Amino acid sequence: MSSFKDVFDKYNWEDTLQSIFDKSESDVLHALNKPKRDLEDFKALISPAAKPYLEQMAQLSQQLTKKRFGNTIQMYAPMYLSNECQNICTYCGFSMTNKIPRRTLTNPEILKEVEFLKSKGYDHILLVTGEANKTVGVNYIDNALQLIRSHFSNITIEVQPLLQDEYETLIDSGLYAVLVYQETYHRDEYKKHHPKGKKSNFDFRLDTPDRLGKAGIHKIGLGALFGLEDWRADSFFTALHLNYLQKTYWKTKYSISFPRLRPHSGGLEPKVEMTDPDLVQLICAFRLLDEDVELSMSTRESEVFRDNIVNLGITSISAESKTNPGGYAVAPQSLEQFEISDERSTEAITTMLKTKGLEVVWKDWANNWE
Numbered sequence: 001m002s003s004f005k006d007v008f009d010k011y012n013w014e015d016t017l018q019s020i021f022d023k024s025e026s027d028v029l030h031a032l033n034k035p036k037r038d039l040e041d042f043k044a045l046i047s048p049a050a051k052p053y054l055e056q057m058a059q060l061s062q063q064l065t066k067k068r069f070g071n072t073i074q075m076y077a078p079m080y081l082s083n084e085c086q087n088i089c090t091y092c093g094f095s096m097t098n099k100i101p102r103r104t105l106t107n108p109e110i111l112k113e114v115e116f117l118k119s120k121g122y123d124h125i126l127l128v129t130g131e132a133n134k135t136v137g138v139n140y141i142d143n144a145l146q147l148i149r150s151h152f153s154n155i156t157i158e159v160q161p162l163l164q165d166e167y168e169t170l171i172d173s174g175l176y177a178v179l180v181y182q183e184t185y186h187r188d189e190y191k192k193h194h195p196k197g198k199k200s201n202f203d204f205r206l207d208t209p210d211r212l213g214k215a216g217i218h219k220i221g222l223g224a225l226f227g228l229e230d231w232r233a234d235s236f237f238t239a240l241h242l243n244y245l246q247k248t249y250w251k252t253k254y255s256i257s258f259p260r261l262r263p264h265s266g267g268l269e270p271k272v273e274m275t276d277p278d279l280v281q282l283i284c285a286f287r288l289l290d291e292d293v294e295l296s297m298s299t300r301e302s303e304v305f306r307d308n309i310v311n312l313g314i315t316s317i318s319a320e321s322k323t324n325p326g327g328y329a330v331a332p333q334s335l336e337q338f339e340i341s342d343e344r345s346t347e348a349i350t351t352m353l354k355t356k357g358l359e360v361v362w363k364d365w366a367n368n369w370e
Contacts, residue, residue: 003210004244005203008237013186017233023047032056037289042239045285046232054281061284061313064291073353074316074361075346076124076156077117078298080325081105081144085130087197091183091225091261091268093323094130096197103325104135107147114151116328120320120346123363124154126179128323131160131199138166142173149174153363156221160198161208167215179221179257180208184228185237189271193228209241213249220245220254221296226279227261227270235282239289246290255294255316256286260301276305280312287313299342306342311356319349 023044031041032053044050045057082104085094093100105113117125127144129136141159149155156177157170167178184190187202194200209220222241224234242254258279261270279301286295297306297314299321310317320343322328344352350360 003207004241005206007240007244008185008206011237011240013233016236017230019043020047020232020236023049025049025052028053031288032060039236039239039243039289042285042289043236045288046235046282050281050285051277054277054284057281057284057288058312061287062311064287065313065315068291069315071358072361073310073314073358074124075122075350076126076154076296076316076318077120077122077346078126078128078158078318078321078323079110079113079117080128080323080327081110081140082129082132082136083325084132084135085197086132087130087199088195089183089197089199090193091228103331104129104140105325105330107143109326109330110144110147112329113326114148118151121362122346123152124156124316125152126156126158126318128158129160131197133160133198138162138169142170145170145173145175156219158221161205162211164211164215167212167217171215171217175217177219177221177253177255178212178217179223179255180205180212181221181223181225181257181259182206182238182241183225185224185234185241186229189229209245210248213245213252217252219294220249220252221257222254223257223259225259225261226274227268227272230272231274231278231282235285239286242290242293253294255296257296257298258283259298279305280309283309283313302341303344307352307356310353310358317349317353319344319346 020043027044028050031037031044034041050057083094084102084104085096088097089095141157145155154176155174156179157175158179161180182205190202199205212220222238224238238256246254260274261268283295286293294315295313296316297309298318325331353360
């Protein structure tokens with residue numbers, strides 16, 4: 001059966017990157033003046049030729065976002081359940097080779113974290129684990145979903161890639177969405193950064209959104225980790241992936257995230273730097289490509305950057321995030337997956353959003369559980 005891999009294999013990384021750099025000012029103007037844009041227009045909008053038009057892109061992005069989403073922004077919180085992992089990943093603090101204390105939350109500990117997040121008002125939650133099949137496999141995740149589903153209207157997971165039938169089981173237990181980032185679409189660089197563990201299988205990870213689509217998931221989140229390779233090429237392949245999925249699994253909703261490489265235990269310097277203006281350009285380009293896709297911004301970014309980007313295309317934002325298991329209430333001092341840049345409280349973030357003229361949305365979808 002066909003999958004995104006069939007589309008992906010028709011493209012060459014270097015040729016794709018060169019085609020982006022070959023885009024001209026006239027290509028950018030053509031893209032900006034079109035009512036509906038395609039992937040070639042997206043290339044123009046992320047190209048160096050578009051840099052002088054960043055202000056115009058930002059204005060258009062803001063207009064399209066307000067047209068589709070109004071003056072609203074959704075709040076969510078990540079909750080890390082485990083930092084146990086069987087993979088070696090060069091950029092992650094949870095990597096198997098890092099000598100850190102490992103922890104997987106018990107049911108009472110999970111509920112203690114839930115109590116804290118509910119006290120802050122959260123109704124949308126992102127459950128995160130390392131990739132350790134024996135410790136935090138499908139049974140553990142299924143148990144966590146059933147344990148907390150009555151407390152949240154929307155539960156998303158970011159865990160190891162699973163099989164279609166495993167996703168179907170989790171959907172029956174209350175799963176709403178799955179985030180699965182390819183990290184980089186550059187096959188050789190991917191292998192370099194994932195030398196051991198199930199995550200080293202590039203194709204299995206690449207086809208994960210297909211398995212999710214076939215399982216009937218409500219929403220799929222895509223993204224690349226910027227810094228591992230050239231952000232422009234990785235962004236194009238993310239857009240290509242999105243385009244394919246939207247046509248193939250048209251009942252499913254989609255979101256895009258924009259993580260940049262952050263400091264962590266074991267440290268990895270970015271191969272290619274992505275500046276703040278670059279990231280603004282990319283966020284606006286995605287909004288101009290697709291006015292319906294949800295665009296998410298985590299606490300990886302600085303206070304100043306997040307304050308300035310929330311009105312330019314972002315539709316969901318996290319606050320007060322902890323990237324270690326039990327980081328909210330159980331074990332606040334344990335090692336984080338990566339360093340947080342925006343450490344403001346939930347209350348401070350909601351106040352900031354209101355000063356920007358945005359209405360904070362805590363709940364916009366719910367399963368009706370008996």
